[in-house]
Amino acid sequence: MRRLVTDTLVIAERNLVRLPRSPDLLLAFTVQPVMFVLLFVYVFGGAISTPGYDYVDFLIPGIIVQNIAFGGFVTALGLSEDLNKGLIDRFRSLPMARPAVLAGRTAADVVTNVLSVVVLLVTGLIIGFSFHASVGEVVLGFLLLLLFGYAFSWIFALLGLLVSSPEAANSLGFIAVFPLTFISSAFVPVDSMPSALQWFADVNPFTIVVDAMRSLWLGAPAGNSVWGGFAWALAIIAVFAPLAVARYRSAAGRA
Amino acid sequence: MPSKAEETVLERADRRPAAAGEAAISVRGLVKSFGSVRAVDGVDLEVRAGTVLGLLGPNGAGKTTTVRMLTTLLKPDAGEIRVAGLDAVGDAARLRERIGLAGQYAAVDENLTGAENLTMVGRLYGMTRAQAKRRAGELLERFSLTEAAKRPARGYSGGMRRRLDLAAALVARPPVLFLDEPTTGLDPRSRLSLWETIEGLVADGTTVLLTTQYLDEADRLADKIAVIDRGRVIADGTSDELKDRVGGERLEVTLDDPEQAGAAVEALADLSDERPFVESGVVKLTVRERRGAIVDAVERLKAVGVGVDDLGLRRPTLDDVFLTLTGHAAESDDEQNGEQR
Numbered sequence: 242m243r244r245l246v247t248d249t250l251v252i253a254e255r256n257l258v259r260l261p262r263s264p265d266l267l268l269a270f271t272v273q274p275v276m277f278v279l280l281f282v283y284v285f286g287g288a289i290s291t292p293g294y295d296y297v298d299f300l301i302p303g304i305i306v307q308n309i310a311f312g313g314f315v316t317a318l319g320l321s322e323d324l325n326k327g328l329i330d331r332f333r334s335l336p337m338a339r340p341a342v343l344a345g346r347t348a349a350d351v352v353t354n355v356l357s358v359v360v361l362l363v364t365g366l367i368i369g370f371s372f373h374a375s376v377g378e379v380v381l382g383f384l385l386l387l388l389f390g391y392a393f394s395w396i397f398a399l400l401g402l403l404v405s406s407p408e409a410a411n412s413l414g415f416i417a418v419f420p421l422t423f424i425s426s427a428f429v430p431v432d433s434m435p436s437a438l439q440w441f442a443d444v445n446p447f448t449i450v451v452d453a454m455r456s457l458w459l460g461a462p463a464g465n466s467v468w469g470g471f472a473w474a475l476a477i478i479a480v481f482a483p484l485a486v487a488r489y490r491s492a493a494g495r496a
Numbered sequence: 497m498p499s500k501a502e503e504t505v506l507e508r509a510d511r512r513p514a515a516a517g518e519a520a521i522s523v524r525g526l527v528k529s530f531g532s533v534r535a536v537d538g539v540d541l542e543v544r545a546g547t548v549l550g551l552l553g554p555n556g557a558g559k560t561t562t563v564r565m566l567t568t569l570l571k572p573d574a575g576e577i578r579v580a581g582l583d584a585v586g587d588a589a590r591l592r593e594r595i596g597l598a599g600q601y602a603a604v605d606e607n608l609t610g611a612e613n614l615t616m617v618g619r620l621y622g623m624t625r626a627q628a629k630r631r632a633g634e635l636l637e638r639f640s641l642t643e644a645a646k647r648p649a650r651g652y653s654g655g656m657r658r659r660l661d662l663a664a665a666l667v668a669r670p671p672v673l674f675l676d677e678p679t680t681g682l683d684p685r686s687r688l689s690l691w692e693t694i695e696g697l698v699a700d701g702t703t704v705l706l707t708t709q710y711l712d713e714a715d716r717l718a719d720k721i722a723v724i725d726r727g728r729v730i731a732d733g734t735s736d737e738l739k740d741r742v743g744g745e746r747l748e749v750t751l752d753d754p755e756q757a758g759a760a761v762e763a764l765a766d767l768s769d770e771r772p773f774v775e776s777g778v779v780k781l782t783v784r785e786r787r788g789a790i791v792d793a794v795e796r797l798k799a800v801g802v803g804v805d806d807l808g809l810r811r812p813t814l815d816d817v818f819l820t821l822t823g824h825a826a827e828s829d830d831e832q833n834g835e836q837r
């Protein structure tokens with residue numbers, strides 16, 4: 242158990258020290274989400290009606306949830322690259338704790354997710370977003386965000402170990418996650434969608450988590466969404482973490 | 497006061513080299529199939545401590561699959577593997593503490609510096625940060641990477657990457673080292689320097705199993721060679737033993753006038769059991785009897801008026817061995833690396 246913790250930290254450190262050296266990655270974490278916020282608020286914002294809320298207030302929790310779900314992408318790309326370059330073989334030949342390579346990756350994602358949430362939130366505050374909630378609720382919202390992002394890192398970890406190249410991980414992950422985030426309450430009110438999409442959007446975990454965030458940060462009616470959001474995040478981890486670790490154990494380098 | 501991890505590391509270092517003569521690697525009846533393909537089909541190997549076994553074979557012969565099973569990366573379908581006295585399946589976790597693996601593709605993190613790469617590996621072997629850093633420093637020095645230690649490995653040359661990769665495999669001073677095609681894709685100078693490094697390790701008592709498709713590499717480094725083809729060991733022994741199996745010495749005659757090759761073949765046919773053949777203007781044959789062969793050949797050629805530019809006897813090379821044993825040349829189905837040699 243102690244080995245698992247230290248090995249996980251060593252791997253997390255490995256994935257974090259590289260960040261300042263990859264300006265392109267850093268750009269993806271910061272500039273790109275800010276660009277989306279500005280485009281949505283100023284291009285679509287006027288045309289989307291969100292009764293009861295300014296569009297900025299409506300959008301910020303949604304776009305932060307979308308963004309954090311994609312935060313794990315680095316894990317998929319990184320693991321796929323490690324497999325192709327034989328690094329996974331090296332790790333698997335070392336006497337280290339088996340889940341540490343994945344646990345270290347996903348833990349590093351939490352750090353980068355904090356970074357991108359802060360960047361987005363500051364952008365939001367500058368263009369007019371404001372909390373309507375207690376400090377406790379704001380903090381709980383942060384925790385939910387980070388947990389949900391962590392859960393998606395495990396999905397991406399499995400994806401990265403399954404596909405044949407970083408490019409494939411990129412396009413598959415995008416195809417799978419992008420529609421999921423759009424057919425939800427993240428960007429528009431669900432009742433503005435056609436009924437078939439509404440049905441999907443209502444059961445979509447993104448809707449549940451976005452609604453939870455709006456209730457925690459804006460004081461919107463919560464329903465079951467807050468505990469539902471935590472339950473979804475934990476359920477995703479419970480399913481995908483063991484699957485990813487099992488895959489890692491048998492992972493064969495493709496070199 | 498040394499920490500527990502340091503004690504393990506020191507203890508491991510002290511135990512080396514293992515008593516000479518005992519088997520450091522022993523493999524019996526190893527089998528691995530992928531779908532309907534038997535990639536490894538009943539391989540037996542025995543490597544005495546402190547020696548080098550060269551696993552020689554073309555691409556797709558089962559070399560890498562064998563190494564992957566020996567290094568616990570892949571579970572065998574059948575067979576028994578003992579490395580450094582430990583069972584590769586039942587004792588996999590402990591075995592990983594006693595082996596080093598340098599793969600076919602330099603497995604280094606390009607975004608980390610050379611020093612960071614080695615420190616990371618050291619920490620994953622259970623060393624403290626300070627121990628790992630010290631060990632990294634030693635290895636960087638030894639592999640002439642001290643100058644590049646603080647640069648990301650992305651900017652390293654192919655030879656530097658291989659050296660870093662090999663250094664990573666040596667972090668825990670493993671008594672048994674696996675090298676999967678260690679010099680594939682390297683330029684001749686880097687290749688030679690890597691050979692010298694490997695020879696140095698063996699001199700220090702490390703047991704090495706190396707795979708290669710290069711006959712000169714096996715010839716130079718390996719104490720014993722196992723020739724593997726289509727998942728089976730088709731011959732093994734020392735380089736000399738293998739060469740003896742192919743038979744007698746080769747006589748090679750370069751003619752003044754290549755047009756006379758036909759006449760030369762007729763004149764020399766009696767010296768060999770097989771018919772002489774012509775390869776790029778040189779007449780070649782395996783002589784039945786070494787003694788007097790040169791004089792005999794010169795006289796026979798003179799008698800029929802064939803002029804000789806050059807003439808010599810040579811021992812068969814491992815290339816001849818490979819061709820004779822497998823019926824195809826060593827690198828015939830080598831797609832990726834042939835041009836780099």
